[in-house]
């Protein structure tokens with residue numbers, strides 16, 4: 001792993017270091033019991049009409065694209081996505097590389113509680129420790145991200161167990177066959193193929209086409225990154241994706257509702 005992800009993970013471990021303390025499964029279960037249940041991320045991705053679930057991302061900037069919509073308020077974009085019929089939101093909470101914050105997630109989930117329907121939110125960050133899972137649950141998330149390539153099996157188990165205890169779903173993100181095998185061994189229920197090669201920042205939907213047909217039938221399949229048009233969405237749906245995760249195209253679109261409708265046209 002010698003690419004941008006290596007740099008981000010190293011930074012994330014440094015960032016989280018000041019917060020580190022033991023977070024037991026018991027503490028997470030008690031926290032879960034004390035808070036209102038978040039809407040199910042997994043259930044939102046498998047649509048009864050067979051159309052693609054669309055996970056719509058709030059992403060102000062990124063290492064590959066640079067500035068996307070630096071000044072946008074998370075709640076304004078969240079309302080646009082809610083009105084557009086997004087299945088779920090992905091809220092980037094990393095500040096250094098993506099310009100997001102945990103407050104973005106908090107304010108969006110609070111807004112959805114006040115103005116239903118509550119669209120489930122993924123905490124999109126680089127998870128390394130259960131304290132981040134606890135933060136995600138407190139901030140109202142429905143799911144966390146587990147980047148298989150960046151974590152040892154022991155770390156994956158710790159994070160997945162923590163998410164389960166906290167009442168959260170986990171999106172396992174993969175880039176190759178070995179990572180698919182590892183996710184399945186861990187019992188992943190939602191697996192996303194990230195089409196972006198983090199060494200050269202190029203996206204290739206062919207990666208979803210190669211890997212998704214190999215997913216176990218009961219796993220929810222997500223295709224992530226590099227999806228811009230109805231034709232792109234149709235390609236990944238044809239290979240078995242239940243849902244897509246879209247950032248840049250939706251953030252830059254003047255009409256996210258029309259774009260989401262285009263993604264679901266097939």
Ligand SMILES: O=C(O)c1ccccc1NCC(=O)[C@H](O)[C@H](O)COP(=O)(O)O
Pocket residue numbers: 004005008057059062063064065194196198224225226227245246247248249
């Ligand atoms: O987007 C990046 O440049 C990036 C770089 C390093 C690690 C992760 C990165 N992106 C995170 C994502 O997974 C995407 O934001 C997400 O899949 C949406 O992608 P897109 O629709 O291409 O904006």
